[in-house]
Every structure is written in C-alpha cells, then in structure tokens.
Amino acid sequence: MKISVVIATYNGEDFIEKQLNSIKVQTLQPDEVLIYDDCSNDNTCRLVREYIKNNQLASWKFKVNKQNLGYKKNFYQLLRAAAGDIIFLSDQDDQWLPQKIEVMTKAMNQHPELESLNSLIQLIDQASNSVTLPAKPDFYNANFLHSKKSLERLNFFDWEKIIQRNISPGCSMCITKKIRDQFTAWYDYSLPHDWFLNLLAARTNGCGFLNEPLIQYRIHPQNTLGLSADPGSAAKMKKFEKNRQEKIKEFSGLIQAFANITSHLAFEAGKKEHAKKYLHARLNFYQKQNFTSLLKLRSFPEYYETATFKGRIWDIIIASHLKRVFYNL
Structure with a gap:
C-alpha cells in the first residue's frame, strides 16, 4: 500500500520547517511527499528546497505554481497528482505527532469501509505552546465537532451530519484513492476541499473521526477560534x-x-x-x-x-x- 502526503504552501516561512520535520520523523514513512507552493513572496520556496536537499529526500517533490491559484485549486492539483492508495493532507504551519501516519494508516487498514479519516487536533500558538478552548456543550475537537453522544475512539458520521458542519480541519485527514478520484472528477470549488471530501465519504458512511490527538493545529491572529480580546x-x-x-x-x-x-x-x-x-x-x-x-x-x-x-x-x-x-x- 502506497502512502502520499500533499502539502500546500504560501508565505509559510515562519513554520514550514517545523512541519516538514514533523513529517520527516514519522514512525511510518510516506512513499511520496508532494509540496506545491502558490507563488510565495517570502523565503518559503528557498527553505523547502534547502530542506529537501540537505536531508536527501529523494521521494519528496517540490513545485512552484506558475500563478497564484488559491488554496482550493492548489489542493486540487496536489490531490490529482498524488499516487498513494492513502493520501494525507497537510497545511504548512502545523506539527504532526510522530505516530500520525502509522496510527491512521492502521485504522484505515482495519476498517476498509473508511474512505476519509479525521483525527483529533491539539491547539498550539505561534510559539508552539498548548492552547485550550472553553468547551461548548456537546462539542469536541476544539469545538469543530458536534455530537450528542460521547465519542468512542473511532466514530463514523453519515452525510446528514456532515451536511450540517464539518468535523475537523483538512490538515487532520487522510483519504482513499477512491474518494480522491471522485473528488477530482466532480469538485467545483464551491466548498472547502476537506468538507467536500468528507461529504463524499459520508455518503456511504465512510467518514470517520479518530478520537486520538495526532496533530498540533497552530492558531494565528487571523485564525483565533474565538480567543481574541474583547473589542469595542x-x-x-x-x-x-x-x-x-x-x-x-x-x-x-x-x-x-x-x-x-x-x-x-x-x-x-x-x-x-x-x-x-x-x-x-x-x-x-x-x-x-x-x-x-x-x-x-x-x-x-x-x-x-x-x-x-x-x-x-x-x-x-x-x-x-x-x-x-x-x-x-
């Protein structure tokens, strides 16, 4: 079984090396890592090229888009190019826990009905310090996921739930080649790519959530999830x-x-x-x-x-x- 990781980058010089390193030290290594940059105007491209060269990562491929496409189109072309049977999606500024690929791949193999699998996230700030949000009633996963019943380790969500709200950010997910093929055939950019993928998987009850922290999700000033100071x-x-x-x-x-x-x-x-x-x-x-x-x-x-x-x-x-x-x- 071949494993791919796809990473979309754009002006990510502050954290890209931490994310790349968290992938390089995974306990189960991917067969390929595809990194497409969306015309960054900072040092992202230089840092990625140097990281790949210095670590002699022959299976890692880096490409710079000819023009800025936006994150939806950038992820679309990344997913289309990926050759893996299981494909992991990655942002540029998070940090994966070392066992992320191994644990999620094992779960996918043990439950062949899974078409997309999302993991629990841990919030961190710009200095990689842990952040805790006040929990809303019946909400989990940093308030991304709503469930009236307590979560098991592995949970399945049907399309009627996913149509109401997504359950986790795309950087926590992996998908099968089958769902990738449907996605690349039908995606129309009307919805974020991760939500569209989970909707496709949920149609056959193949959308799963693994209630185990496997990624540190970084919060930015523009992405504070309700942590900003009280304005006027x-x-x-x-x-x-x-x-x-x-x-x-x-x-x-x-x-x-x-x-x-x-x-x-x-x-x-x-x-x-x-x-x-x-x-x-x-x-x-x-x-x-x-x-x-x-x-x-x-x-x-x-x-x-x-x-x-x-x-x-x-x-x-x-x-x-x-x-x-x-x-x-």
Missing part, C-alpha cells in the same frame, strides 16, 4: 457583518456542492429533499435576518442539534434587530 462595539458590529457574509458564502457553497454531489451519486430521495430545504432555510435566515426566516429555520430539528442555547438566544436578538443595542451594553 464598532469593531464587534464590523466582525458580526463579516461573519454574516461568511455564513452566506458558506451555505451558498454548501447548497451548490450538495447539488453537485447528488447529481452524481444516489441519495435517499426524502432525506435529500429535507437536507436541501434545511440548507436553504439556513441561507435565508442569514440573508434576511427576520422572525419569519428564523421561525422557518427553527422548524428543522437540525437547528437544535448544532445551535447552542446561547446561539439560539443570539439568533432571536438578530431577528429582533437589537444586536446594535446589545453590542453597546
């Missing part, structure tokens, strides 16, 4: 509007991706139509932000499965158009 009311309003626009973009992309996948693969008709209506209700609420759209959204059980009590109260405030008052308290 004007800054909060600006952040709220940005988040709203991001949600509109997210659910618009999710609707498009789901329509794309269901045009190629068979889904149970009743469940498919229900999922489509739920996604449109989500999008409609973020677009209109009124009581009519909120009541429609609240008619779906999926709303209560992932919305916290605080989140539901906040949605009422939004629908009442009182958010500016609350931000000024």
Whole structure:
C-alpha cells in the first residue's frame, strides 16, 4: 500500500520547517511527499528546497505554481497528482505527532469501509505552546465537532451530519484513492476541499473521526477560534457583518456542492429533499435576518442539534434587530 502526503504552501516561512520535520520523523514513512507552493513572496520556496536537499529526500517533490491559484485549486492539483492508495493532507504551519501516519494508516487498514479519516487536533500558538478552548456543550475537537453522544475512539458520521458542519480541519485527514478520484472528477470549488471530501465519504458512511490527538493545529491572529480580546462595539458590529457574509458564502457553497454531489451519486430521495430545504432555510435566515426566516429555520430539528442555547438566544436578538443595542451594553 502506497502512502502520499500533499502539502500546500504560501508565505509559510515562519513554520514550514517545523512541519516538514514533523513529517520527516514519522514512525511510518510516506512513499511520496508532494509540496506545491502558490507563488510565495517570502523565503518559503528557498527553505523547502534547502530542506529537501540537505536531508536527501529523494521521494519528496517540490513545485512552484506558475500563478497564484488559491488554496482550493492548489489542493486540487496536489490531490490529482498524488499516487498513494492513502493520501494525507497537510497545511504548512502545523506539527504532526510522530505516530500520525502509522496510527491512521492502521485504522484505515482495519476498517476498509473508511474512505476519509479525521483525527483529533491539539491547539498550539505561534510559539508552539498548548492552547485550550472553553468547551461548548456537546462539542469536541476544539469545538469543530458536534455530537450528542460521547465519542468512542473511532466514530463514523453519515452525510446528514456532515451536511450540517464539518468535523475537523483538512490538515487532520487522510483519504482513499477512491474518494480522491471522485473528488477530482466532480469538485467545483464551491466548498472547502476537506468538507467536500468528507461529504463524499459520508455518503456511504465512510467518514470517520479518530478520537486520538495526532496533530498540533497552530492558531494565528487571523485564525483565533474565538480567543481574541474583547473589542469595542464598532469593531464587534464590523466582525458580526463579516461573519454574516461568511455564513452566506458558506451555505451558498454548501447548497451548490450538495447539488453537485447528488447529481452524481444516489441519495435517499426524502432525506435529500429535507437536507436541501434545511440548507436553504439556513441561507435565508442569514440573508434576511427576520422572525419569519428564523421561525422557518427553527422548524428543522437540525437547528437544535448544532445551535447552542446561547446561539439560539443570539439568533432571536438578530431577528429582533437589537444586536446594535446589545453590542453597546
């Protein structure tokens, strides 16, 4: 069985060597490592070339794109080029624990129904110090993953769960060649690549989560996951509007991706139509932000499965158009 690792880089000079080293010292070595740089204008390219040369890594291949493609297209071409039966996805700024490839490959071999496997992440800061987030009720994996039931070591998620939210960042996942082939045939860039991959795998209940920490996920100032200091009311309003626009973009992309996948693969008709209506209700609420759209959204059980009590109260405030008052308290 051949193992590939694909790494997308862009202006990653601060942490790329740490990530490369964490892959080089894996207890189970990959057969190939593909690194594609998306036209960095810092020292990333030099550092990667020197690392490969100095460590005599003949199976590691580095390429610089002719033009900036963005992370979705960069990962697409990486996955398309990968020759492995199991393919691990990597960002440029995290650190893998030494046994990541070995443990996840063993799990994939022991459970052939798995098509994508995501691992538990540990949060670290820019200095590689551990970071702990306050846990939301029924949320796991640094609040990426929602589950009403306690997690086992290995957990499976069907597409009805994945359609609501993804379960882990793509840098924690590996996939089979089969899912890679479906992805490269149908991916339309409407959704982040990792979410699209998990949706494909979940369709046959092949999307798994391994509740074991195997990657240190680095938090940046622009990626603080709720750890930023409390800003003033004007800054909060600006952040709220940005988040709203991001949600509109997210659910618009999710609707498009789901329509794309269901045009190629068979889904149970009743469940498919229900999922489509739920996604449109989500999008409609973020677009209109009124009581009519909120009541429609609240008619779906999926709303209560992932919305916290605080989140539901906040949605009422939004629908009442009182958010500016609350931000000024």
